[in-house]
Every structure is written in structure tokens, then in C-alpha cells.
Amino acid sequence: MANHLQHIKKPKLTVVGAGPGDVELITLKAIRTLENADVVLYDALVNEELLDYAKNAELIFVGKRKGCYAYQQEQINELIVSRAKSNGHVVRLKGGDPFVFGRGSEEMEYAASHGLQVAMVPGISSSLSVPAYQNIPVTKRGSSESFWVITGTTKEHKLSTDVALAAKSSATVVILMGMSKLPQIVELFKSEGKSELPIAIIQNGTRKNEKIGVATIDTIVDVVEKENLSNPAIIIIGEVVRHREALAKATHKFAEEHVSFVEVNKA
DSSP states (O other): HHHHHSSSSSOOEEEEEEEESOOSSSSSHHHHHHHHHHHHETTSSOOGGGGGOOSEEEEEEEETTEESOOOOOHHHHHHHHHHHHHHHHEEEEBBBBBTTTTTTHHHHHHHHHHTOOOEOOOOOOOHHHHHHHHHHOHHHHHHTTTTEEEEESTTTTOOOOOHHHHHHHSSSSEEEGGGHHHHHHHHHHHTTTTTOOOOEESSTTSSSTOOEEEEEEEHHHHHHHHHTSSSSSEEESGGGGGGHHHHHHHHHHHHHHHHHHHHHHOO
């Protein structure tokens, strides 16, 4: 009996950030955690190639696709506890960073209240990495001294009141889950006299099917319609968007020079 009890794993939850979508943008600690998982509960924004690291785990999709929930949040909480108590180590794999509008802390609190050990592995947040992949710095000396990261849609399905506050500042504004509220966002910035402020919308950031639309507050709605941009997407508003073209040219020039250097050396 004593030997049998030694083999029973203590129930544990580890909340893990999967990064923004590119499979290489995940931490070594996250990979090691997946390798040691008994159960993985993963969301829709997680690149499913990452599940290959969880070779010995039961894989359960608990995300939302096109407005349809595989599980409601209360059911996910209960699933975490029941699987941990029956299987051992549950990994909750979430896109981006689980503490940036990811409900990671809520799930950890619930698990801890039911006797589970809890741990957290941070991920690369889409709010920073997706603009960076498009050569948009969220801060730049002389352009932006700070940045806001705001949810576009609150739990009451309304636009966050913080967007109106952010529109009054000179900071870069990054809005997640805000595509359905884009017309309202545009009107808020227009009311602050910022019709010519640059804005970028990036869909499926860091993935192979990434799309981007760049415009001004005054023209972005038309660009979104023309480019057929939709969720999942990130909205970046601010003067820093203007630096994208210059940085892209510099990156392209470096790549061309590097290729030429390699070819010369091969010769």
C-alpha cells in the first residue's frame, strides 16, 4: 500500500504562456513543463504544433472558436481540479502571456482553493511581440514615452472606459480583442482631434498567415474592409507606427547585404 501511494502524483496546475503564435516564441521552461505534463488544457490561440512537446499527456481543447465555447470558464475550472486529482500534473496552455487578459490568475486561485499546487510560466505577450514582428516599437525616444495595453471588450461586452483615457494621452495604445469595437475606438480618437494619428491592425500576428493594415484613424475602417481584416487581431495606435516603414527598409537592406556577403564568401 505504501509503495502504491508513492506513485500517486500530487495534484498540480501549471499555467503556461504559449507566446503569440510563432512556435519558436516559447520559453525553454514552457517546453520542459509541457514535457512533464499529464494533461494539457489548451486554448484556440495556441499553435497546436506546441502540443508535440506533451508526448505523454492527455490533450483537451477548451478554447473558443467563432463565438462557440468548447467549455465555459466554470467547467474549465472544474476540469482542472478533477484532472489534477485523477492524473497529476495539469498544464493550462494559453496564448501570449496568461496574466495579460488571460484569466491565468483566476484559474490558479481556483485550483489553489481546491488543494492543488500551483505554478506559472510566463509567456511572450502578443501585445509587445506582434507589433515588434512588424517593426513597430511600442516606445521610441521622441515619439512615445509609455504605452497602454487595454482590452477592447470587457466582461460586460462593452468597450473599456480606459480607451477614452488613453486617447487623451501621447502614449502608444495597444488594444486586444477590440475589432468589434473599432468604429467606437475611431470616434474616441477623432473626438480628441487625432484623425491623422497612425494606426496599424495586425491579424494572426507572428504566424505564416499574418496580415496587416496600416492607415490613419480617419481611414482605418476602410482599410480593414479592403484588406478583410478580422479577429484574432491587435490594434496599435500612435506615432510609433510611422517608424515601421523605416525599420522595415533597414531590415531588408541588412538582409540583402548579408546575402551578398554570404554569396561572395561562397565564391
